[in-house]
Amino acid sequence: MKYNVSNLKQLEAESIHIMREVVAEFENPVMMYSVGKDSSVMVRLAQKAFTPGSIPFPLLHVDTTFKFKEMIEFRDQFVKDIGARLIVHTNHDALERIGHVGNWTCSMCADLLKTQALIEALKLHGFDAAFGGARRDEEKSRAKERILSFRDSYMQWDPKNQRPELWNLYNTRHVKGESFRVFPLSNWTELDIWHYIYAEKIPMVPLYFAKKRPVIKRDGMLLLAGELNKAKDGEKVEEMMIRFRTLGCQLCTGAVRSKATTLEEVIEETMLARNSERQSRAVDQDREGSMEEKKKEGYF
Amino acid sequence: MDAITLLEQDKKKDLLRFVTAGSVDDGKSTLIGRLLYDSKGIYEDQLDAVKTASDRWGTVGGDIDLALVTDGLKAEREQGITIDVAYRYFTTPKRKFIIADSPGHEQYTRNMATGASTANLSIILIDAENGVLTQSKRHTFITSLLGIPHIVVAVNKMDLVDYSEDVYSKICEDYTEFAAKLEVADVTFIPVSALKGDNVVETSKNMPWYRGSTLLNHLESVHIASDRNLIDLRFPVQYVLRPDRTFRGYLGTVASGTIKPGEEVMVIPSGVKTKVKTVFSPDGELDEAFPPLAVGITTEDEVDISRGDMLVHVHNVPKVDRTIDAMVVWMSDEPLSLDKDYYIKQTTKAVSGRVSKLHYRVDVNTLHRSKETELNLNEIGRCVFTLSQPIAYDPYNRNRATGSFIIVDRITNNTVGAGMILDRVPADVSDVSISDSEPKSKHVTSQKSLITIEERIERMGAKPKTIWLTGLAGSGKTTIAYNLERKLFDAGQNSYVIDGENARLGFSKDLGFSAQERGENIRRAAEFARMLNEAGVITICSFLSPYESQRQLAREIIGTENYIEVYLSAPLDQCRKRAKPGIYDMASSGEIKNFTGVTAPYEQPENPDIVLPTHEFSVEMSVAKIIAFLETI
Numbered sequence: 001m002k003y004n005v006s007n008l009k010q011l012e013a014e015s016i017h018i019m020r021e022v023v024a025e026f027e028n029p030v031m032m033y034s035v036g037k038d039s040s041v042m043v044r045l046a047q048k049a050f051t052p053g054s055i056p057f058p059l060l061h062v063d064t065t066f067k068f069k070e071m072i073e074f075r076d077q078f079v080k081d082i083g084a085r086l087i088v089h090t091n092h093d094a095l096e097r098i099g100h101v102g103n104w105t106c107s108m109c110a111d112l113l114k115t116q117a118l119i120e121a122l123k124l125h126g127f128d129a130a131f132g133g134a135r136r137d138e139e140k141s142r143a144k145e146r147i148l149s150f151r152d153s154y155m156q157w158d159p160k161n162q163r164p165e166l167w168n169l170y171n172t173r174h175v176k177g178e179s180f181r182v183f184p185l186s187n188w189t190e191l192d193i194w195h196y197i198y199a200e201k202i203p204m205v206p207l208y209f210a211k212k213r214p215v216i217k218r219d220g221m222l223l224l225a226g227e228l229n230k231a232k233d234g235e236k237v238e239e240m241m242i243r244f245r246t247l248g249c250q251l252c253t254g255a256v257r258s259k260a261t262t263l264e265e266v267i268e269e270t271m272l273a274r275n276s277e278r279q280s281r282a283v284d285q286d287r288e289g290s291m292e293e294k295k296k297e298g299y300f
Numbered sequence: 301m302d303a304i305t306l307l308e309q310d311k312k313k314d315l316l317r318f319v320t321a322g323s324v325d326d327g328k329s330t331l332i333g334r335l336l337y338d339s340k341g342i343y344e345d346q347l348d349a350v351k352t353a354s355d356r357w358g359t360v361g362g363d364i365d366l367a368l369v370t371d372g373l374k375a376e377r378e379q380g381i382t383i384d385v386a387y388r389y390f391t392t393p394k395r396k397f398i399i400a401d402s403p404g405h406e407q408y409t410r411n412m413a414t415g416a417s418t419a420n421l422s423i424i425l426i427d428a429e430n431g432v433l434t435q436s437k438r439h440t441f442i443t444s445l446l447g448i449p450h451i452v453v454a455v456n457k458m459d460l461v462d463y464s465e466d467v468y469s470k471i472c473e474d475y476t477e478f479a480a481k482l483e484v485a486d487v488t489f490i491p492v493s494a495l496k497g498d499n500v501v502e503t504s505k506n507m508p509w510y511r512g513s514t515l516l517n518h519l520e521s522v523h524i525a526s527d528r529n530l531i532d533l534r535f536p537v538q539y540v541l542r543p544d545r546t547f548r549g550y551l552g553t554v555a556s557g558t559i560k561p562g563e564e565v566m567v568i569p570s571g572v573k574t575k576v577k578t579v580f581s582p583d584g585e586l587d588e589a590f591p592p593l594a595v596g597i598t599t600e601d602e603v604d605i606s607r608g609d610m611l612v613h614v615h616n617v618p619k620v621d622r623t624i625d626a627m628v629v630w631m632s633d634e635p636l637s638l639d640k641d642y643y644i645k646q647t648t649k650a651v652s653g654r655v656s657k658l659h660y661r662v663d664v665n666t667l668h669r670s671k672e673t674e675l676n677l678n679e680i681g682r683c684v685f686t687l688s689q690p691i692a693y694d695p696y697n698r699n700r701a702t703g704s705f706i707i708v709d710r711i712t713n714n715t716v717g718a719g720m721i722l723d724r725v726p727a728d729v730s731d732v733s734i735s736d737s738e739p740k741s742k743h744v745t746s747q748k749s750l751i752t753i754e755e756r757i758e759r760m761g762a763k764p765k766t767i768w769l770t771g772l773a774g775s776g777k778t779t780i781a782y783n784l785e786r787k788l789f790d791a792g793q794n795s796y797v798i799d800g801e802n803a804r805l806g807f808s809k810d811l812g813f814s815a816q817e818r819g820e821n822i823r824r825a826a827e828f829a830r831m832l833n834e835a836g837v838i839t840i841c842s843f844l845s846p847y848e849s850q851r852q853l854a855r856e857i858i859g860t861e862n863y864i865e866v867y868l869s870a871p872l873d874q875c876r877k878r879a880k881p882g883i884y885d886m887a888s889s890g891e892i893k894n895f896t897g898v899t900a901p902y903e904q905p906e907n908p909d910i911v912l913p914t915h916e917f918s919v920e921m922s923v924a925k926i927i928a929f930l931e932t933i
Binding site (some may be wrong): 169 | 395
């Protein structure tokens, strides 16, 4: 029927509405770009929201320097292709203080190189709204996150004091120093993301596709072996067909064994397998309720 | 199944959003857990986590506590309650679902209103052991208030009443009786046991007497496409896109109705008309856009359009007013206060406004209304707002997108309330003094002028009369009135028109269209006419004035000897063609209430001085007839 609107079209329209509303009501928005699949979808939606104009805000990549090399290459090419403005921010101060990669743990990285770095970057540029690609279906504590999530001047999130969000009327009012995290993909599920990537032919970092790669088994995870992950005593480097379900830092992003080398195969594997995607990230499993702690501090 | 088949199937899915309401003990979390679990909406590792948590927090001893699937925040887990709306997602081969899981604790009203604001359907849980309780009523009331078109009453814990059909039937009866008092359209009852899985996803073997669908089956098949308003075009402009000097596009989400290239549209509030040049979407130009698509519009002419304006069809316009009457859900610890300024955000427009009147508060449990001076957290009341600027709106029950607004505190910037605009002219409910035949005060007496009527007549050379034009909308009253005025003026007479529509914009601004208010409108007009006559002015009143009794009143006020009644007798079907376009359609659709000839009666004059068949007469002929009559007296 002519007036039928599919799930995906509705989600697209909703996300575009959110982006336009934010651009209309905030002075200085920015879009967090992590190079991952959700970010890529978000950037595509931003292009669509303002076509035939260009994206009216910069992209911000918080680089821990522990990211996969392929991600950085992909990022630079992608940004060039779409003609967007990219800001890369790294917490150099912390990198110098802690020093050698061996001194870093996953939670230190998340705290200093992601959370602190992000807060620094937002303050430095005076951004009052930051789009993030988080989805509510990813993790339990996100199920109650607002689409426009208010942060006080310390950039903290108070789960007990969130503004009610009704209809599609977003309350953007704030005073100087306060800001918002905006999640235009809140209502998308993993299947929606994959479907959209497929339908829109959105380019993806090759790490999402299976290839023979050197890995180390550590704490039940498969880590990519290389400069940053060297085999310790009792560990060995093995060649395996693996791919990544989520992309983060090399230190804490585990791979999964896979034969999926094409997008269709990835979708088949992901959507017909019943494991939720964040499992391969160590950060969620530190302790029960860990993501909530991180969010309170300003991590996405 | 392969990926392509999966995506093909996924492409056909639509989206159903539903809200669940119930208290901790109703088994709401268990029901959602069951839906997710049985429809395979939970991933294995999440299930493992729930199993772990079940051992620690679980209340069902040994079994997996499905309720824990939906518990989000740690604080809640510790207290065993959920305190905020949580959104869950699952999909079946037929549909994608978004659940707004709204907790049944103290914050129920605020939370449920939030979850309900975007829902197509509401699931109301009733514990079969307890029957219809206060809270079932409360949830139904909020569902109705937020205008959710579909309700499912899930009678849960059927396992605890031996799957008894009698218990179930009794609950259905009790509920139906209560719901009759509210505006609820579509109610479906389903007997379930969330704990045991009966009729949630799988058909129950324990209730062979129930022949309806399972809950999931119903959710998959309930028809929602028609819930949208595809009639009244409302396009709130969200953002003006100017990528270069040559292009100017208006971005926005179609709130209701449809918009096509080539159509004439009007900009609200400026009233400027233009034509749609193109409707563009992220994927190219469209031949039509409809809700909920996010699109862009370009226009033929360069007109002044900015964020907060609304594009509508010329013949179907929203109400534009500074005063609105609305039901309000209050969401802040600090009570709603009269005479405090708030920000009001409606569509893409934000204005400041204050509550000029709180009519009453509704007790969500009993539906009892009481007069109050403030509204506290989680209370619902009916308020009149006075805004700093007019907004374009429709009643919420006709248009969720243009009839809803949020209230924001100017100091804390928090969202403190949500409003749903009512389908009423504010005057209907404010304290308009409809005058009785006696003056309110007993201490006033009539004062006399020092100039007599005779002196005035001598000065003016004629005895001023009132020509009272009556007839249906579209019969030609206003046109004839102003042409007559011109003719008399040109002939050196002092003449003046009191027009019905102008009256509504001026001295009768506060009145609606009930018979009583129409009477008051006529009384005021007649009083003015009498004064003008006394001041020596020939007065032409063009008023629909459908009731004989009211025209009789006007005759008495003006004085029988000065009152000339002219009946414009064009029949209804002719008037319909000639009237302001679209106005009769709006009357037929119920958008305009009490519309004479459609939903309100017109009583033909028993004894008019002149009858003008205006569907046959030209304007000139009609005017000439009246002038000829004036010359005979």
